[in-house]
Amino acid sequence: MDKLIPDPPIDTSTPSDEVTQTEALIKDREAIKRALDYYLDPPEQYAAKPRRPSTMFVVAPEIDSESLLAHACESLASASVMSSDFAANLVGPQRHTVLAIQQVIMLAELAVNRVLDRVELPA
Known part of the structure; x- marks a missing residue:
């Protein structure tokens, strides 16, 4: 077939x-x-x-750790407030980005505060 x-x-x-x-x-x-x-x-x-790193701005070697941590904590708190104020003037994705940066700053501030809590004061 x-x-x-x-x-x-x-x-x-x-x-x-x-x-x-x-x-x-x-x-x-x-x-x-x-x-x-x-x-x-x-x-x-x-x-x-x-x-x-540049040696134009140098942290004095005799400054104790507690003072350095306190200054870092204050700087982070200021950065958090500035980013919050800046975010208030933004909308959309830019606002979300600035708020995310603020959250990272706040987490760093919490970490520095925890270290400050653990610093032993000299007797």
């Missing part, structure tokens, strides 16, 4: 097409790896030099 429908088409892809595609993928992966290595692990000639 004769078939009305012909046999399925023969696969026209050749092994060389698959090899070419595989080689292209390998080259892409190598390029991606080089790019990531360059940006995430730069060569020594491009590596960032160690940061050397």
Whole structure:
């Protein structure tokens, strides 16, 4: 009996097409790896030099830790109030961003307060 429908088409892809595609993928992966290595692990000639803080403003070495922590706490409280005032004048995503920054400041203030609670006063 004769078939009305012909046999399925023969696969026209050749092994060389698959090899070419595989080689292209390998080259892409190598390029991606080089790019990531360059940006995430730069060569020594491009590596960032160690940061050397400016000595224009220096904290006096004889100041005790409690005073430094108290000053940090007051600075964080001021930053929290400033960000709250600033957020009051904003709307939408900018307001949410400033309020998130304020929350981070408040968490830092809480941490500094906890350390201040643990500081032992000199006898």
